[in-house]
Amino acid sequence: MASIVERPKKGGDITYQVKWRQDGAWQTENFGGEGGAAQAEQFKGLVEAHGNRWPHGWIRGKGFVEPEKHPDDAPFLAWAHRYVDRLTGVTSRTKSDYHRDIDNHFAGLLHPGPDGVDRRYGGLVHTLRDGSFNPATVCTVTEDDVQDWVRVNEEGVRDPHHPGQWLIRKASPKSIRNWHGLMFCVFQAAVDAPQPLRVSNPCAKTKLPRTDDQIEEEMCFLEQDEYALIARELRVIDTHAADLCDFLVGTGLRWGEITALQVRDVNSRRKTISIQRAWKRQEDNTFAVGPPKTKKARRTLALSAGQMELLRHHMLGRRPEDWIFRGANGAAWRHSNFYNRKWKRALAEAIKKGLTKRPRLHDLRHTHVSWLIGANIPLPAIQVRLGHESITTTVDRYGHLVRALDGEITAAVEAAMVLPQPRNHLQRVV
Known part of the structure; x- marks a missing residue:
């Protein structure tokens, strides 16, 4: 005190x-x-x-000392939207998501106070010298303002008039980092402008919440017998749905990649598939086929004999441009339909019969990686198979699973630490 x-x-x-x-x-x-x-x-x-x-x-x-204002200073929200509008090399859907994040997480929330006057909760604001708040502008935002924004999203804001309810719910560390990354780029554009509005980026030194403690909570890894419980129920519901999931867990493909596979992507002689396209959500919430997620997501995967046999069954009588995995009407599967009609039903039955986990469809990709790591497959090879742009992504997500090599590592360390025995100079050389 x-x-x-x-x-x-x-x-x-x-x-x-x-x-x-x-x-x-x-x-x-x-x-x-x-x-x-x-x-x-x-x-x-x-x-x-x-x-x-x-x-x-x-x-x-x-x-309190306020930073000097640039004559071209602009409201932060307007500058952020302008920044997104001028981006190149990104899809219209990505721009739409950025605009949504700006409105939902940078602008804050208007909510009536006890006197009936609307007050803004959360969002990026600038703290004045008297402790009051002003709408953020490009030039006035400080490092402390950004840190305050992080803290609000990390802790959330409760509704002062309705105990137990939230005005702003707590955000996950991963979400905060994603939003902060967008905010960093917006301010960096002001620093890098031909006539800079700022001399430094207020996001550069932000202390962000850690995400490593949440990796295992966000991912679900299945053992072979656990997946077998789900696969058995899928075969009762729909054998084609079971085949799709078998191929997912056996290849580690993304949902948008496996449902965009066409007959022409299969090389039967080499026993490979080529990932050349993926489904993309559009700005109007529809889906269209486009390039994979990243450059390295364009890749070729080797298949086992069993996987090739599965594909031959689904390619029989199909044209080169036909989808390999598709619904009853011949159209490609949509995630929501497959999840609700097939996966969710099979999962519920498997849980009744002893399954203790509740995996998502995307967890089949994580499960594939855990099986590879359990078989001592090196992470760089897994990176190529998954189509990760950087090995850092693979290590950050799955590095904590690399325990199968512990025995080999400790043996190598022990061997390296054993000192050679001193030669007895009295020993007769034969």
């Missing part, structure tokens, strides 16, 4: 000194003249509100 100490001067004036301990050291700020007592009391409240630390933006002996 901070305290206020009155320090009389020889001339009769009084200086009001605010004192508190920060990181084990005493900190002080002085206030004098007319209104000094009230100013000290107000500053004491600010210190305590900031966890007994210097208030954001306060310079000792000077008070």
